[in-house]
Amino acid sequence: MKVVVSRSGGFAGIRTTWEVQVDEQPDRSSWAELLDALPWDEVSETAPQPDRYVYRIRCAPHEVVLGEQQVCGPWQKLIDRVRGVNDEL
């Protein structure tokens, strides 16, 4: 199982992508819990704000697009965790 976080937009308009192979993580059960608990089907559309980031988060079969201003709670936790794994590489 793979989680992909893609961040686009921002003032610079530069896209950055971070990936994690969950099955290869030492704490994969904790990853699975976090992913299962995400409100994948409860994301509502929101008006974009100029120059804010846009996050696309994919973990088959799920995919959501979040404005930066919508990133909080479990979504923030997931993004921080995915970035954290990539920073260690």
Add this chain to the structure above:
Amino acid sequence: MRDIPIRDLRAAAHPSPAHPGARGAAEPVRGRLDRAVSDAGGLERLPGRLVRREGQPPGADPAVTEAWEGLGYTHSLFWNMFERDSIDDQGLTLEATVHYGRNYDNAFWDGERMVFGDGDGQVFNRFTSSLTVIGHELTHGVTQFTANLAYEGQSGAINESLSDVFGSLVEQHSRGQSAAEAGWLIGEGLFTDQVQGVALRSLKAPGTAYNDDVLGKDPQPAHLSGYIETEDDNGGVHLNSGIPNRAFYLVATALGGNAWDTAGRIWFDTLTSGTLPRTVDFAGFARATSRAAVTRYGAGSREHDAVIAGWSAVGLGGGLGAGSVARSGIPPVRPSVSGRAVVDPGSHPE
């Protein structure tokens, strides 16, 4: 010439005592500069702690000073060149927050204020360091209060382009640079020395601002043929803005002189015409600039011709009415008299 913007700035900060319309008075003084800068202290909470208001002396924090001065220079362009009194034309306080987040590589407009990160020091320096960024963010405010262009797809790319255009004009105006002298870069100096690039974007040559081992190459197209269809970035608003950006650069340099005097005036007239549809596409925006040029300078004027040539060079010249009614000798209709265009060789209602 070079000291004029600074003189304008002083005049706006210290309005004449002959107009005592200070806060609380019945008749507010138009064009009075009112700024407020707050410090988020590394948190992602707004507005942060208020650290400078109008009348207070500068402090030691360079980010606060840069934001403060940038707000002033932006106000100066819009008030002294276009007689627009702040972003809402009603003297709204210009508000900024600096030191947003930790290592935050971005600046944005949240609908009420400009917000600036400090950058991570690896790729980006602090975002207040380029005046074009400050002018860009405040222009999002002007757009919000006028055409309120939908921030996605082509109208979003036009929204972005308008912010780049006026962001660049703020810098040119503050430096007293003509169109020929200007660098036409957005975010010059934002990249650290570790990045191979001069800026984030170039209006003169979209797609050439950076070419870096890690970041890749500046992806902006300079012509409609390179339009990028994508679901990222609200439909590529920061990518496809290169197309209208280059059109403006071509118009401004063809006309020569100071870009804010003529090309900037046409684009400002277009933005504030009250007739620009919220979801206008590139072709509709090109027609609207052509109409604005006709309204102010006349059909077949060199200004009108330059607008048509500029859009034609980026693949958007179709339907602009070059050579037909444009040559008919119909005189210009000044907006101060009519308030709207009545002479329109490219009449294609959106």
